[in-house]
Amino acid sequence: MSSSDDDTPLAAAKRKGPATNGSGPKSQNIIPKSVDRAMDKANKAANNAPAGISIRNGPVDEMDLDEPTANGTSKRKARGSMGNGHSYKEMSEEEDEKPLNKRRRVSRPQPPSDSESDEIPLASKKSRPKPIPAAKKPPGITAAAIGESSDSDTPLGEKLAKEKVKIEKRAEKEAKAIRREEKLSAGPKQRASKDSSGEATTAKKVKKESTNGTSTTPRKKTNGVKKEDSDDEPLVHKAPAKKKVAARSETPKAKKAKNVKTEQTEQDQAAEDEEEEYRWWEDPTKGDGTKKWTTLEHAGVVFPPPYEPLPKSVRMRYEGKPVDLAPEAEEVAGFFGAMLNSTHNVENPTFQKNFFADFQKMLKESGGATDKNGNQVQVKEFAKCDFQPIFDYYDAQRTEKKALPAAEKKKLKAEKDAAEAPYMHCLWDGRKQKVGNFRVEPPGLFRGRGEHPKTGRVKARVQPEQITINIGEEATVPAPPEGHRWKEIKHDQEGTWLAMWQENINGAYKYVMLAANSDVKGQSDHKKFEKARELKKHIDRIRQDYTAELKHEVMANRQRATAVYLIDKFALRAGNEKGDDEADTVGCCSLKFEHVSLKPPNTVIFDFLGKDSIRFYDEVEVDSQVFKNLKIFKKAPKSEGDEIFDRLTTDGLNKHLSNYMPGLTAKVFRTYNASYTMSTLLKDMKSAGTVPEKVKDYNAANRKVAILCNHKRTVAAGHESQMEKLTDKIKGLKYQKWRVKQMMIDIEPKIKKKKGAEYFELEEDLDEEWIHEHQKFLADELRTKIEKKFAKENEKLKADGEKELKDKELEERLEAVDELTQKFKKENKSGKVQAEGKGASIEKFEANIDKIDQRISTMLVQAEDKEGNKEVALGTSKINYIDPRLTVVFSKKFGVPIEKFFSKTLREKFNWAIKSVDEDWEF
Template identity: 70%
Template sequence: MSSSSDDAPIARDRANGPISEDHISKEVDRKMDQETPSNGHVEPGVSIRMGPIDEMDVDAPATNGNVNGKRKARSSITNGNSYKEASSDEDDEPLNKRRRTSQQVAQPKDDSESELSDVPLVARKPPKASPAQIGESSDSDTPLNTKLVQKKEKIEQAAAKEAKAIRNKEKAAPKRKVKEESDSDDEPIVKKKKQPAKRVSNGVKKNESDSDVPLAKKKAPAKKTKAETATATKKTKGKGKAETKTEQDEEAQDEEEEYRWWEDPTKGDGTKKWTTLEHNGVVFPPPYQPLPKHVKLIYDGVPVTLHPDAEEVATFFGSMLNSTHNVENPTFVKNFFEDFTAVLKKTGHAKDKDGNTVTIKSFEKCDFKPIFEWFESERLKKKALPAAEKKALKEEKDAAEAPYMYCIWDGRKQKVGNFRVEPPGLFRGRGEHPKTGRVKKRVMPEQITINIGKEAKVPEPPAGHRWKEVKHDQEGTWLAMWQENINGAYKYVMLAANSDIKGQSDYKKFEKARELKKHIDRIRKDYKRDLKGEKMADRQRATAIYLIDQFALRAGNEKGEDEADTVGCCSLKYEHVTLKPPNTVIFDFLGKDSIRFYDEVTVDEQVFKNLKIFKKAPKTSGDDIFDRLTTSALNKHLTSYMPGLTAKVFRTYNASWTMARLLKEMKATGTIPEKVKQYNDANRQVAILCNHKRTVAAGHAGSIEKMQQKINGLRYQLWRTKQMILDIDPKQKKKKGADYFARPEDLDDEWVQQHIDAEVEEKRQKITKKFEKDNEKRKADGEKEMKPKELDELLKEAEDFGKKMRKEHKTGKVEAEGKGPTVEKMEANIEKLNQRIDNMKIQMEDKEGNKEVALGTSKINYIDPRLTVVFSKKFNVPIERFFSKTLREKFDWAIKSVDEDWEF
């Protein structure tokens, strides 16, 4: 769907640098065709490397190519008086799942780079993904890239077929006064009238014929009248009992009247989010407690006294000396010291023991060790507190925070998410943020705006303070907000992830992705046509949509002067894209959260040619590639296909649709761990096809080694159990053969010695912990504590165990254990051990396969959670194997709203 000339995006206003021509001449097209050899063509559409691997220097200002400084923002600065709902569609990625970057040691250029059409950003390419990394067998004759391309092509063909089928079905439906769905994409969809259906086991009405109708459009079940509810709740359990409601009755009633908002088509349709809202505000961090008089910052060898404000900032740095990642980062140190000296100037600098002023000018002369040692000693003291005391402190804290944990939203009790105001400290940021180390100032009540119902009681601010403002914004889903000083961003107190409002936000996101499946074929057909368009704006837009759809690039937004210089597809610069004939593109830039995005991909030949045109002279480093395209113009174009469609919906759609196709073809069999692995294999393919990647975690090798040690320990126990069979019946050696009873060769004498030592030490630790816990319980109950001598007696058990194991190893004979040991019992134990070993091997293979793939990112943010629920119910795998308790609460709506026949 090409835009008219009136709608064409205007070239961005640039202070310097060339702008692409308005139209692409046939001469330029022919010239680029001649420069792009067609031999050696590789099928496009799949990443061929698993970057990022190489290190990247991100401290230098020119990393992102802003030779003339950061790009001027096109959009206006966020209005401080605007209180619109914060978007969180793509901000839920857990930090520990994201890619990490580190600082680079300069590397010499490789002569082989001359074959590239541009000088690459990295001197050495990261290694290709091994077949094992994506669950493929290494002995396959078909190249991995070809397999994935073929799979992706099939999935896209199925998507186009499905889209046409849905539209044909809608057109063929008879026109009625009350229509199931509107034939026009722009007309509102009217809820359809449903026929009665049988209730399935999970309490959701089943109707296979409307699996494609969004749940929000389906008719809600009839609600009971107040009179009916009152009558129902008065029923008693037995004859002659008083008609009073017990606590169990109330719980049963709450369960019966659970608010199933996903079945209510009237919720969330308008802009008004609530009618009544009551809450108790926010919890402030405790005030600063000055250091003891003997704990000082040392400057140039002299202990100095600081004003409390300056001392607090010094403790921010001093308390985290063990965080070498931060305190050894030059940017972190520079930013901290600038802010620290600013506070020192404001508070009169430091004083020595005689009261003389000491001006702190050099960071190198500052010694924060005394501060760190004091904080470390306090931490150890707290850790050493008895369990009963820790429990009492926690109960005290929970009691103080209890009034803030819930709000009353339209008469319903809802859990509040982040009701605590962030304490002051040092900003760390994500990735290589340029403001890391800056001081996060203490947030005062005068900076906080409260959002609450008009009739509700406004929470009392701390004594001597007042709120900045009290709002009654019924269009907002926030309870309180303030502006932080680092990036000027607004922080919101929102409802918890498992609340109705948050659930509705997730639900709408995935329903929008479901809606996209009706239009995806037209969008792809149009952007593939526009890849050859004469107008530069059309061709740039089509190329950008291609990259967003095929490689999950984010659209990218404009940055203000003080923001981290991160980019997305529309804001890519000349040096972020390296072209390697015939059709390989290397992306290398700082993406969301200042985390490096590196990927080497094969693209359609026309896309490769377009990128060459967008980069042609006189463009050079620092110039925009998509200089006639903006994110807002791109999204405006997408809404012409479907209301509310933006670039980020493609990520959700592609992940969910791909997973839906893979699950449809799946025949999960075997044990639960085997089924979980098959689900993870599908999730892994989604993550690769949708480019959700990560670097290998620093502790991955150690984690795999621990798992292998556990497996080896079970294998040794298996050998011992077999030896017990010989102790019971020596004739079994002849019957089963000597090989059956042989110890595995890799479990040699040295390994056995280390294993026995580790087992003894583990037993000692367990005994000691139990002794300490029992003593704490005795103390809490007012009983006499056990003496250290009793611990020594208990520890003899571990020593005796060690002696027994060493004797077994020396003699090679193992005495049968247990009451009334028999060969049959030992064989049953062997079967159980073999099953445990197999399960652990599956888990280890799964973990190894996932080391470079961000399964969590796909599963939590982009794959419709209802698909995971369908797998769980269809193959009888507990949902706990896929969703943690927190995620089960977050996706409660998904777990309760679908059965195994639901389709995305």
């Protein structure tokens, strides 16, 4: 049979025609050239300025929700990367393998067609109900945010867009240089073998895609990665492995010492242990296979304490009367009662509805509620329930616990630590490793993030019968609590979890994993950033391909290219389909008609619920072809509820990306773009001055990365108050400096004429009203300091069995507060300040003023830095997206202690990064 055009994938796609199935794609298979020409003509006047930078950034910070709340958001709480508050889900997400965690796919009913213009932003369409009500929009880019001057005539957005294009061109040159260098370093035969095998492999992949109607633009060169390439092999400037002592040139003294046997001291042994530290990042064989461990021993998990019934005097009230509940139902009532101070949750109608439904179910199962005479009470209405007595009881307990003496708190903590000590570490291949979170989650009420549909549901107590233990075959299996048994014992050497169970709210699996500073977690981070480094070799070809495919006739290919453009340029997450009982959060591939508004000539407005049900609002300028494509993707018969990328799935997108290099997924672009941008900025950076000034330079680069890569956040609710406190501290130092200058006049009146009256004047921002308030603050601060010191001394005396200080002693000490207050009154009246301190002299006061000036200078730098960071989650980008080795490079290159960037926990987490690179390392 002869080949013809009718046998091509394009022809096959044309024969299929538009999908008519209600649950299938509504877009046409093929985009007619007439459609392209018509839109090109309409968009002829479109502004083709460089795209890729947000006009506005980040999620909207407040929303007024309509009822019923189908969508919505809450302010996302800031959280550290690590700590006991981490959920097992969050910890498991960092692993490459996610067992038993697949989302189910569901089809959605298609709403009727809407012929309304796509070019009108949804916020102004009155006839269509808003999926997400209007809210205060986040601020746009400011010059101050990236440390730039606002005097330039060039618009900042355009300036940043041009800088982004410049960085992308630099990346293109580097990618070509890396491939050229690799090709030259390979031998002729090996190079020929690689070329032929690489071409053949890629050709097969492209042909296979073409057969399925998802072909890429034909390529002459391979876009695949040779099998010989290792995921863990660094691309350039790999830090050299630690050389053995024997390999170094020995001095005569060393040679002589070599033949002399000496007895090892404890210090020598410690030094040897340090030398033998397991530097897994220098072991190229580690992490290549699927087997994660050979031997594994651990003590299992720690269960929360059993429920303690409330005192008989504490009861929930129904219709104003106390009712008796079975312990199971009383515990559930206690969950709600204990959190009455969390109005954000307990006043949420969805939270109330879900809680009350589960509470009534528990009442039914446990025998119901009774009055004081034992008569049944039908608890039918939530509004008639009064949980205040329960709250008062638990609140009093919390207050009592806070008021415990420091010695008692220390004792209780020591007892708890001793009880949990066996669970804190495991033996992983014979090495002691810290376990991340060995505690089983206690029962309570599910809160979720944003407007989760299941918020308020009861999280059931996890029993040993639900828990699967993963442990070595030769190891002793930890004993379950008396009278119980484990669900199952596994010896899964491919898993990095120690225990797991399924929670009852979302059916998600919770895992006990190793701590962030363990070898296994470190290897996971290392692999993640090495994967981003590997993308350096292919980024130019990927961008070239998707740019070409933005005009592809096949709808599926054009949708895919547009999605990759948005993921690469604007850091959108790929997104997955959600079930009906899950929060309606979306990403790029699952964007719906109503989530995208188009404003000519080339502005796109995104407005949807993103990760963790946080509302994402962003206005971006895109390439004119991308704007045209989105307009095509929204064409009738599509309407509200229909997916924009209806011929694209996240799995399909990631499968396509893996053709360029093994393991490449959409999320790698976020890490690559942030790390490569930071690397580029560091190469051109010349940081000087004090340590705070250098830290400010680093943060400025981090902010620039966030803006260029579109990683932004809502301004924190407490930002303004924090800035006010910092401003007051600076003004307080200025006032202190003024007082010292007045003391100089007190001991040498002629100095006022010598230095000039202006030197001794109050600064403009220190008015009389503020000074009086500050003086009162200083007096109150002194009072608090004296009282705390007195209480601490008494605690110590009591702990040592000695007699405590009397209240009269405290009264005598507090006289200093009255003296200070009187001194300020006198100063305010006379305008003079008496010299203080022993041996007062002009030289001492001038030295004091220099110190105060230095403190003011440091605080001003901190204030400027804090203000610039208000819209940027520097911690998130620094920990999750920017390769930590780049921070280490900055630290070593400019002599800034790594402690200024990484906390103790982060230093443990990124120990591999700190020890594996020097200042010459490149991403």
